[in-house]
Amino acid sequence: MPEITYRGAIHDAMVEEMRRDKRVFLIGEDIGVYGGAFGVSQGMLAEFGPERIRETPISEQAIVGAAAGAAMVGMRPIAELMFMDFVLLAMEPLVNQAAKARYMFGGKAKVPMVIRMPSGSGTGAAAQHSQSLESILMHIPGIKVVAPSTPYDAKGLLISSIRDPNPVCFVEHKLLYKIKGEVPAEEYSIPLGVADIKHEGRDITVVTSGIMVQKSIAVARKLETEGISIEVIDPRTLRPLDTDAIARSVKKTGRLLVVHEAVKTGGWAGEVMASVSESPAFDYLDSPMRRLTGKDIPIPYNRNLEAAAVPQEEDIEREIRAILNNQY
Amino acid sequence: MGTEKIKAAYDNLQTEDVLKKAKELGLDNDTLVNMYRTMIKIRLFEEKADQLYALGKVHGTMHLSAGQEAVAVGAGFVTRDDDYLLNHHRGHGHFIASGADINKMMAEFLGKETGYCHGRGGSMHIADITANNLGANGIVGGGIELAAGVGLAVQMQKTDQLVLVLFGDGATNEGIFHESLNMSAIWDLPVIYLCENNHYGMSAEVARVSSKVPFKDRALAHGIPGYFIDGNDVLAVYEFMKNATEYTRTGKGPVFIEVETYRYFGHSKSDRNLYRSREEIEAWKKRGPILRFEKLLIDAKLINDVKVKEIYQDMGALIEKAVTFAENSPEPEIKDVMEWVYA
């Protein structure tokens, strides 16, 4: 299988869907000659022209509002927000319009749109350009939240997101854009709402997403040499959340750690743990469930502080050892 | 009012008439030279920041204002120390012109504890709250969101301060722009909206993304006096800013000034300059604000080549000192990472 980057996988998914379906178009800031702030749409203007690579003014509320409006009447827009942080400027059309149209109009409307948004810290962009806001989005019925961690997942999930008849928030961690992975040359897709076991193990389940999947796999490989067996589960879709897959793994390992970059309070780790508490898997737990998350602070600018604000591999390793040794 | 740019009054004047006009505006010879010196300080600061970035010493991204110095100095020399400044992401120049300590600025860029924000903010979020500098902003239009509220507070507190809010052409397409202008207009708030039209918001050329230009027409639509002037003429910026502050300070309400200028560096570090030509950039450099003002001051015999060299050396030395200060400053301590979330 050819190896491509996460950025390339997202690019290819958009290009292939735009070739396949005339209703699909990309709308956002600086997506033309500039190629998007993270270079994801490079070259697309040349192939599809300005009509379908629709560059906008700096107007996030209008971008998401326009995408929702177009989606309601038969188009399949992909809106690119330059940073996930800017979805906050567009919460009204996303939450009060797109998310609710189908339900409040008695099941008669459809809003098939994707909003792509680069998330996360690690680039020194500080408080207003580094947030992981997926938990906020997950709180809203009517929208789906997808957060791929590999090039393979990114392409397969984006294709499904574009074909999905609902508003989908597609979260791309910035540090993932450069990573490479195998992606089939032939067409494929990955259904939304299905978790993936990224690393099989017996001793503890680690549920995690985005860049933290990569970090958790690295820790799992390292501890494997000591005979510690870690199961890394990537939900891939945060809403709807594949609670069955999580429960199955917890029944097997008897221990659970949830790792995410988003801040702790109100973060989706709580949702995962609640789902286990409510299920028969709870009876299989050998120790308290734990979460390792971003600290409850805005992301600081300074390099060292920034790194300290979110879980690193050493933190994940330490937390796993603590749980296995019953030291919390 | 037409849509034409108001011609820089100074372009067609003889040197002595310019000096006479400057005097009428309250600018003596020393102040004129000082304005020039501040422009050089900003330019050299930006060039140094660019170098430090290339060396990997500045984390993250930053937005340089080289080419736009006349706006910063023309405005910064008008406002009072106790006026409020709401800066934008391309605001190093405004910060310097309003009297900031470049040691603390440089330290902030390097993420040091001695920086203005103790290394928590960086270039995009630099602020000096105690000096009524309410910060740069990483959100396009972020300052505009706050401006009416700061103006409202000034009005309710019955002082004669005013609010200077800076933003680029791109920010005028955020919905909040109209909401803020409308609110300031209906309540006669003491806010000066200063729009730096540098022709591009990232790669977006103004005319392609803006329904109606010049932007001052949008202000007129809200019943706010609006002007469109040459932003590479420091005296023109000074004059319009001075008139605007006199109007606004006396409770007559907001003013909108659009200045035409140009940025030399790329938008930020991800910019490959694909949307504009080298020729265009070079042409603007020939009409640059520093060159123009320098020529005027030399013609007026307020400075000469020797003095110019001396000013460059002095400002360069100040900036080197700032870099040394920043590099020798301590990093913030990890144990303090949870501090300052709540008051």
Ligand SMILES: Cc1ncc(C[n+]2csc(CCOP(=O)(O)OP(=O)(O)O)c2C)c(N)n1
């Ligand atoms: C709400 C929001 N949208 C988009 C961005 C990304 N962005 C940062 S600066 C910029 C261009 C701003 O253009 P303009 O306001 O003209 O200022 P200039 O950069 O030209 O000085 C963009 C799109 C942002 N920081 N905030």
